[in-house]
Amino acid sequence: MFELYVNFVPRAKEKMKNINLVFGTVYGNAQFVAETLQAQLVDAHWPVALMSPETLAGFVPPEDELLLIVTSTTGQGDIPDELNVWFETLREVAPYLPKLAYGVIALGDSSYETFCHAGIKFDELLTELGATRVGELLKLDACETMEPEVEAKVWLNQWLLLTSPCNVD
Numbered sequence: 001m002f003e004l005y006v007n008f009v010p011r012a013k014e015k016m017k018n019i020n021l022v023f024g025t026v027y028g029n030a031q032f033v034a035e036t037l038q039a040q041l042v043d044a045h046w047p048v049a050l051m052s053p054e055t056l057a058g059f060v061p062p063e064d065e066l067l068l069i070v071t072s073t074t075g076q077g078d079i080p081d082e083l084n085v086w087f088e089t090l091r092e093v094a095p096y097l098p099k100l101a102y103g104v105i106a107l108g109d110s111s112y113e114t115f116c117h118a119g120i121k122f123d124e125l126l127t128e129l130g131a132t133r134v135g136e137l138l139k140l141d142a143c144e145t146m147e148p149e150v151e152a153k154v155w156l157n158q159w160l161l162l163t164s165p166c167n168v169d
């Protein structure tokens with residue numbers, strides 16, 4: 001952890017791409033995680049735009065910025081309704097995004113066979129669109145933690161380090 005923190009600080013002097021932080025939620029957990037990560041990024045002077053689902057109409061992720069999706073799973077492996085509108089639009093419009101780097105944080109419950117499928121669906125779609133996932137898809141299990149934001153914050157530090165090549169022109 002100490003090493004991560006030390007690495008994180010000098011990066012503030014490097015070119016930092018804006019992070020478009022998109023979330024989808026039913027009961028508010030994913031939104032809270034996204035807001036916690038937004039605060040972490042603001043503290044680090046990292047440019048970030050928190051985008052709630054209802055603001056996503058017509059949004060095509062700019063390829064010279066980073067995309068970070070935080071979504072819970074609902075129903076039987078479904079994306080929360082409001083975010084699903086954007087997902088379906090992206091799938092229909094199918095913009096080719098070969099230079100886009102993204103990350104996914106999926107909230108779910110491992111008692112469901114469709115554990116974290118909303119996050120997995122986004123990962124699969126973005127891969128189909130030619131984008132590149134940075135780091136592992138983070139799965140946060142409601143069976144294991146009541147504080148998903150804690151693990152998400154640690155993951156974000158690692159993700160920022162992994163995006164380093166993406167921040168170089």
Ligand SMILES: Cc1cc2nc3c(=O)[nH]c(=O)nc-3n(C[C@H](O)[C@H](O)[C@H](O)COP(=O)(O)O)c2cc1C
Binds near residue numbers: 074110112114
């Ligand atoms: C009705 C319902 C359906 C759910 N379906 C799934 C599911 O299919 N897969 C999964 O991994 N988690 C599922 N979950 C668990 C939620 O994704 C998990 O509790 C998550 O933390 C909720 O986050 P949110 O408050 O942002 O919606 C479901 C929860 C509820 C209440």
